Amino acid sequence: MARKQSPSRSSAAFNVSTSPNRSPVVSQIPPSLSDSNKSVFGGGLNWNYWGKVITFFVVYSAAVIWLFNDIELEVLGEKKTGYIPRFILTISYALFPTLLAMHNIQTRRTAAAFLYMQCATVLMNFVTSIAWYRNPRELGLLPDVGHDIAGEFPQHLHFELFGRDITVESSSISDNIILTLAVVTGAYFFRKPNSSDIFRRFIFIYGTLENMRTCVVCLTSLPDASAVCRSLTPIGDLKSGASSWGVINDNYWYDIWMHTLMILIPVHPVTCGDMIFSGHSNTALCLALIWHTYYKWVPAKVNVVKTMVWIATMTACALLIVTKVHYTLDVVLAFYFTVTIWSAYHRLATEVNLGHRFISVWWIDAIVIYPLMEFLELPLEGEHVQAPVRKPRDEMDLFELQIMGMHLDDEEARAERDQRRIRRRKGKGGEDEKKNE
Secondary structure, three states: OEEEEOOOOOOOOOOOEEOOOOOEEEEEEOHHHOOOOOOOOOOOOOHHHHHHHHHHHHHHHHHHHHHHOOOEEEEOOEEEEOHHHHHHHHHHHHHHHHHHHHHOOOOHHHHHHHHHHHHHHHHHHHHHHHHHHOOOHHHOOOOOHHHHHHOOOOOEEEEEEOOEEEEEEHHHHHHHHHHHHHHHHHHHHOOOOOHHHHHHHHHHHHHHHHHHHHHHOOOOOOOOOOHHHHHHOOOOOOOOOOOOHHHHHHHOHHHHHHHHHHHHOOOOOOOOOOOOOOHHHHHHHHHHHHHHHHOOOOOOOOOHHHHHHHHHHHHHHHHHHHOOOOOHHHHHHHHHHHHHHHHHHHHHHHHHHOOEEEEOOHHHHHHHHHHHHHHHHOOOOOOOOOOOEEEEHHHOOHHHHHHHHHHHHHHHHHHHHHHHHHHHHHHHHHHHHHHHO
8 A cells, every 4th residue: 555646647736824823724726626627628719619519410410310210210119200310310410529529639638428327327228227127116115214104196297387287207306406506507617717627526426426327237137216117118028027038038038129229319218127326316426416515615604605505406306215216215216326427537636636556456456456547637737728717715625625624734745744754864963973972
């Protein structure tokens, strides 16, 4: 186990003024954390270039629709038209811009993280589609503490608004809260100077959580918490109502691929049987943690904005349990995994930006984790980085404050080592004088 300096591509220079009680007032943020990218597009748009790209996509989309729109495709037992263009264009719109961004040195790291998340999303949706057929629907709802506390909750809520009767599906309330939180988060943080860094970290962490969910969602199949989902799931050959692997292998692979593509479009967003762990909670918690980490520090006991975000997040997660979209276990595990992965990533990012390496297991840390983190966090050779930005303390976020605090710890440790060397030299000099006498 060893801590050493990493061979970073960019040294993080600091200039911190402190008061006697060690309260930093102004900090010079390292280049990798400053406004190196004005937006996720990498600082300024070349409208001539992007105009050509947009024109190409318009012509390409029209050609795909004209060529393939009338072709029939069997989708979950029904012959339908118009699905092939949707599949092709969905994949194209996701993949082509990512590859174009990979070609640009200014956006390469963000594009690589986005490509990683796209691959993780496809793989997770594929496994989720398998879970649809592995749902042991005949076992019924399992005993759950959260469901017991909440009791029976109506599937639909009816109320009057401006003289009109409104009916809302209960299970969609949490979806709408998460969607609103996503829109507000994107609108607010897109304008920040370090939006590219925030976006890159978010999509990499989210992709990692999707990979973790992919690994566990089919290991142990629980009956879906939703009665509607249990009724929609195809009846399998097992006594529990699930389909055995033999039946899936013989009959369902085509339907599984179609189901995967339909989730990606999306035209068939309903997924059932994918209980452990909650993807809704993952999304809500990642959005809340963006606010928690990157919204400015407030010198008060309560940060009103962060508190409101966490209330909305907890409400969405609680409604997943109350409306029986998920079991309590699914939501609790989502909390554990999301907070752990988020904290681990930002701890490693802090280490990398300060030039540290903490090697515990050599073949994991030295070969995989730190090289990957250095690629994601430090500017590439040839990537334009603006001069460091000086910020007052009350304009910093938690990540910047953490880096500044660790830098001060390094400075204090270095000063203490220097003092020890001076004392040793003085002591050695005094001994030499006594010997000469």
